[in-house]
Amino acid sequence: RTFKKEFCCPECFKEFKRLSPNKFSFNSPDGACSECKGFGNILFPDLDLIVPDKRKSIKDGCLSIFQRPSLSYEKRKFIDFCSTSGIDINVPYKKLPENKISLILNGDLKYKGLKGLFKRLEAKAYKMHIRVLLSKFRSPFECKNCEGSRLNTLASKVRFGDKTIKELSSFCISDLLKFLSNIKIKKRDLEIIDEPIKQSISRLNYLVEVGLEYLTLARLTRTLSGGEAQRVNLAQQLGSRLTDTLYVLDEPSIGLHPRDIERLFKTIQDLRDLDNTIIVIEHDLDIIAKSDWIIELGPKSGENGGQLIYCGATKNLKKNINSITSKYLTGDLNIHVPQKRRSSSQKLKIQGASKHNLQKVTFEILLNCITYITGVSGSGKSTLIKDCLYGNAIREFGQSYENPGNISSISGLENLNEIIMITQEPIGTSSRSNPASYMKIYDEIRMIMSKSPDAKKLNLRPGDFSFNTDGGRCDECKGVGKKRIEMQFLSDLEVDCDSCNGKKFKDNVLGIKYKEKNIDNILNLTIAEAKRFFENNKKIIDRLDILISVGLGYLRLGQSSSTLSGGESQRIKMAKCLLAKNSSGVLYILDEPSIGLHVDDLRNLLNTFELIMERKNSIIIIEHNIELIKTADYIIDMGPGGGKNGGRILATGTPEEIKKSKSSIIGNYLNL
Ligand SMILES: [Zn+2]
Ligand SMILES: [Zn+2]
Ligand SMILES: [Zn+2]
Structure with a gap:
């Protein structure tokens, strides 16, 4: 016997x-897959x-990689x-038969195709430009x-119960929780595994609670939304059972359905009852109403x-006549339910939308109306609208979109000129972008400054009043006004540039004045102040008026985009x-525009929507915010749950119809 x-x-x-x-951890070299080094994809x-652009032929250059001169x-x-x-190089790429496309990719015995x-190229990836090139054309x-x-x-062959670790991770x-x-x-195994199972169950329960x-x-x-990531952290804190700790939560309600906000608040109370202190920065009225103590700042923005408006017990807030929050809490102020809902016979129809948890969903969007998509987190709202509707629609308009969802058909696009997704990403491309440059007000201001007699004497041109190009801007800080000091072992420090004292321009440029203000003074005006300052300049005033109408009159013209x-x-x-002059026939898509807005600011937002709608858009x-949802013309309510329990349309219709619908979830929260 051996x-x-x-x-x-x-x-x-x-x-x-x-x-x-370690053998079960892809973060350890011992556990990671030898092919993909633990990334899971190649x-x-x-x-x-x-x-x-699959409408082009090979001859017309549909294979964009061959446009590179270095690859001639x-x-x-x-x-x-x-x-x-x-392989016919004259027919559009999308008309090529499947076997030819496979040839293009895989080649034959002699020529190995694109692969x-x-x-x-990969053999030469030590060269920077080759790496950049590869990154443009490869996907995981x-x-x-x-x-x-x-x-x-080996690890993927081990089973617990009858499940491998891969199967367990995909739950x-x-x-x-049910499985465990x-x-x-x-009984013999139980002694070994009892404690790990208990620990796992308790941690999973915290994740359910949030x-x-x-x-x-x-x-x-990294694929979690900001709100989800914050709630994972919260669950981890609950698990650690720390006491005497001060927690600061920034808008934990973001991305949460009204149903889940109740659960979240219970979690926060549990944390408090463990002898902790919790500070919550929040706009959600339900959460505010349940707090113990309130600090209100205001009265308006920027x-x-x-100023401190109120600091005291929540129950005494209503005695404070200056508090706007109090007026909304008591219902003295509220967002009105519109008298009439818009309706339309023009529709955008998508059939058979599938991706993630969506399985062949068919739905309609009313054009020239405001449609709200509601449903708990993970129910498939973004996948439906961004990946299935937007992704496929802009491809029809000839733009690219990575990995759109599958659909069997889309109709009604002929009624639209354009589709625009308005995200919350910063405006412009550099930290020098600001409201004035983004709205093309800055061009006008530079023109005005360069026309002054003093500027002409010094031969200054409009470009000299720009901080985007060399010339008039400070050479030290390149027009940023700040300098970054690297602190060993500490995070970088930003200080005012010592050459221009943070004024961004050279002295001769700063000497030029229009109505007694130099370029730095002007960029420091708020939008509302600028309206008075440029009273006779229609071009500038028109643009400022639009900014004021969307409730941004308090921003400074030159405020850096990174501070917005x-x-x-x-x-x-x-x-x-x-x-834009031709701003009709556009479909705008917005994802949770209510984030970061006080109820009072929601009115500005609704006002902006009205301006957009007046132009036949x-x-x-x-959206999750119930105050906004009640103003909808049409609602698509998704759910019932998240992940594989979601992906279905529960109800569609006007808020009134949704409220009556037995299958809708959001309907229970609508206050009409
Ligand atoms: Zn692998
Ligand atoms: Zn064997
Ligand atoms: Zn400077």
Whole structure:
């Protein structure tokens, strides 16, 4: 009889090392899949990126990678290959038969196709420009070795119950909880595994409490929304059972359905009852009403804010006559339910939308109306509107979109001139962008400054009043006004530039004045002040008026885009859309525009929507905020749950119809 020191198979004697926890972690070199190094996917040439416009033929350059002059030799080789293997270079790419496309990608015995080209390029990836080139045309595809589990082959063969670790990670939190609670374990094993199971169950329960039961364990943290990530942290804190700790939460209600806000607040109370202190920055009236103590700042935003309005027990807030929050809490002020809902016979219709948890969903959007998409987190709202509707629609308009959802048809696009998604990303491309430059007010101001007699004497041109180009701007800080000092071991420090004292321009430029103000003074005006200052300049006033109408009169003309909140950036973008001359027939898509807005600011937002609607446009809004939803013309309510429990349309119709509908969830929260 043979004895072995290591574990081995009793039949074929294949040996393997004793399994350690590391073997089950893709973050450890011991556990990671050897092919993909634990990433779960491998970069391959992606035809959707290589062929952005499938209406073009090969001859017209549909394979954009061959447009590179450095690849002209490769291009000739490829064209030769096409002629010898019968690939027609004159027909549009999308008309090429499947087997020819496979030839383009995989090649034959002699020429290895695009995959061969990429192999040759990858061998030269030590060169920077080749790496940049590759990154433009490759996408991650699931690793075949580990099937995306990111783990080594041995670990993926171990089973707990009858499940592998990959299967367990693909469970959503509520299913895993069920699995662990019901698992049958032999008494001998129970001693080993009892505590880990208890710990896992308790942690999973915290994640359920904060409303994340639909997430799978394998979900990457970077794909979580801001609100989801914050709630994962909250669950972790609950699990740690710390006491005497001060927690600061910034708008934890973001992205939460009214149903989940109740649960979230219970979690916050549990944290408090463990002898902790919690500070919540919040706009949601339900959460505010349940607090113990309130600090209200105001009375308005920006310049007109910054004062302490109230600091005291929540129950005494209503005695304070200056508090706007109090007026909304008591219902003295509220957002009105519109008298009439818009309706329309023009529709955008999508059939058979599928991606993630959506399975062949068919739906209609009313054009020239405001449609709200509602539903709990993870119910598929964004997938439906962004990936299925927007992604496919802008492809029809000839723009690119990565990985749109599958649809069987889309109709009604002929009624639209354009589709625009208005995100909360910062405006402009650099930190020098500001409201004035983004709205093209700055161009006018530079013109005015350069026309003054003093400027002419010094031969200054409009460009000298710009901080985007060399000339008039401070050479030290390149017109930023600040300098970054690297602090070893500490985070970088920003200080005013010592050459221009933060004024961004050279002295001769700062000496030029218009109505007694120099360029720095002017950029420091608020939008409302600028309206008085430029009283006779219609071009500037028109633009300022639009900014004021969307409630941004308090911003400074030259305020750096990096200091604007997501909501402010979003409203500047809407203002710019309103500026365009041909701004009708546009479908706007907004994702949670209420984020960061006080109820009082919601009125500005609704006012902006009205301005957009006056010009015969359509708006789709993904939203949780019940105050906004009640103003909808049409609602699409999704659910019922998140993840695989969602992905269905529960009810559609006007708010009144939704409230009556038995299958709708949001209907229960509508106060009409
Ligand atoms: Zn064996
Ligand atoms: Zn792998
Ligand atoms: Zn400077």
